Structure formats: C-alpha cells, structure tokens
Amino acid sequence: MSGGDKPLLPLGKTRLIDHVAARLKPQVAILGLNANGDPARFAGMGLPVIEDTVPGHAGPLAGILAGLEWAAKQTGCLWLMSAAGDTPFFPDDLVERLAAATRDRPGAIAIASSDGRWHPTFALWPLGLRDALRRFLVDEANRQVSAFMERQGHVEVEFPMIAAGSQKIDPFFNVNTPDDLAAAERLLQILRP
Numbered sequence: 492m493s494g495g496d497k498p499l500l501p502l503g504k505t506r507l508i509d510h511v512a513a514r515l516k517p518q519v520a521i522l523g524l525n526a527n528g529d530p531a532r533f534a535g536m537g538l539p540v541i542e543d544t545v546p547g548h549a550g551p552l553a554g555i556l557a558g559l560e561w562a563a564k565q566t567g568c569l570w571l572m573s574a575a576g577d578t579p580f581f582p583d584d585l586v587e588r589l590a591a592a593t594r595d596r597p598g599a600i601a602i603a604s605s606d607g608r609w610h611p612t613f614a615l616w617p618l619g620l621r622d623a624l625r626r627f628l629v630d631e632a633n634r635q636v637s638a639f640m641e642r643q644g645h646v647e648v649e650f651p652m653i654a655a656g657s658q659k660i661d662p663f664f665n666v667n668t669p670d671d672l673a674a675a676e677r678l679l680q681i682l683r684p
Contacts, residue, residue, distance in 0.1 A: 497666060498576030499532065504680045507666060508600075510579035512536065518586035521566050539565070545625070550634040551612055552624065559621040568618065575612040578665040579675060580682065581636035582650050588617040592646045600645040603663065606652060610663040611636040614645075656683045 494674070498508035508524075509573050516522050523539045526532075530540035537616075538617035541561045543553040551573075558571045577647055581589070593615065600620070603613035627639050652659040655678055666672050 496526075496532065500666065500672060502666075502675055503673070503683075507579055507675075508533075508536070508576050510647050511574060511576050511581075512538070512577070514581060514583065515572070515585075518583070519572055520568060521562075523558065523561060523657050525557050536585055544627050551626055551632055551636055552628055552639060555616060555623045556621060556628060559618055559624065561615060563618050563621060571616045571618060573612055573614050573616065575663075575665055577667070578613070580653060580660070580662055580664055580678060581613060581652060582662050585613065585650075586615065587649050588650070592648045593617075593622055596644065596646055598644060600643055602640060602645050603650055604647050604649050605650045605663055607649075609637065609647065611640060613663060614640070653682070 498506065498511070500507050502510055512522060523541050523593045524533055524536065525541050525543070527542050533540050539561070543549065543557045544560055545553040545556060555571070555573055558573065562568050562571050570590070572589070573642060574581060574585075589603065592601045593599055598617055598619065600617070601615040603610045623643065624639065627633050627642075633639070650662050653662050660678060664675070664678070666675050
C-alpha cells in the first residue's frame, strides 16, 4: 500500500481507522490506539496514542503488551480488546461474545475466528498477562502470537460470515492491497447503503 499507514487510507467518506473506531467504541469502556512514530498523524481522532514499550518493532504482540500496560496504569479495566486498524467490517457484538466465552475461563484469551480460521489480532486479553507477555517478548525473543496464546490458554469464538448481496464475506476481511481497498469500498456500499 505504498508504505504509508493503511489505517489512514480513505474508505467512503472517512478513513479505515475511523470505521474501526466507530465500530469498536460502543463495545468498550475506553478506546486507545497503538501506533509508533509521530502520533500527530492521529491527532484528529481524540484518542490516546500508545507506543510500543518493547524496542525494535517486535510485531503485534508488542502492541498488545503496550496496550495491556497502558490499560493497567490508566484505566480500571480488567481486559484489553485488540482490533486491527485495517479491518472495517468486524462484528458489532465482538466484545460481548468474546467476554461471554471467558466467563468460565477468566484467565483465558478469547480469540475471534471465522470460517475455521483464527484472527488473533481480534482478541480479548486479561490484563494479568502483561508480565508473562513481556517475558515472552523480551526474554524469549518470541514474536509468535499463536504460540503465546497456546501457552497462556485461550478460547476460540466462531463468528459467521457476513451476507453481502449474494456473497458471503469474512467479517474480519482486512485491507492489504489496492484491490482489497476497492473491494472494501464495494462492501461499504452493500452493507451501509
């Protein structure tokens, strides 16, 4: 995508990140944004921008760790909900369903899946995992999201495909290419006329 920030790409009348924030905001108590580099590019969103606390661009788990540490210090929350900034059509009941799946397993990570495939960036993380995650990233130098989830215990929550006209679309469809962005524009017209 030309090396820029995918979440800042236009989709409809706003940007990808605006669609994600609008979809997630009613589902959580407080919303923050994990991003490295100049936070000014997100200034118009009115959200706290949380930088990774592990150096070297350690991948998605570094963002999760930063979010867990920030939430533990700045909020009264017990869980962190993570969502990708390039996935504008995820379910409106995502957090509710993930939280329900952890009622009998309070220390487990709840992971969204669809069509039999995990979407580990869409997960509900107990804040109590932050020390274990820091050790995993720093001491073990392991960046594999699925390896950490397997080790800590998890519960998978299956979400149905979205009916979009005559098509079935993955609710966790993300934008990675110009063709994906064009497909997202078409989906936006079908799903939100």
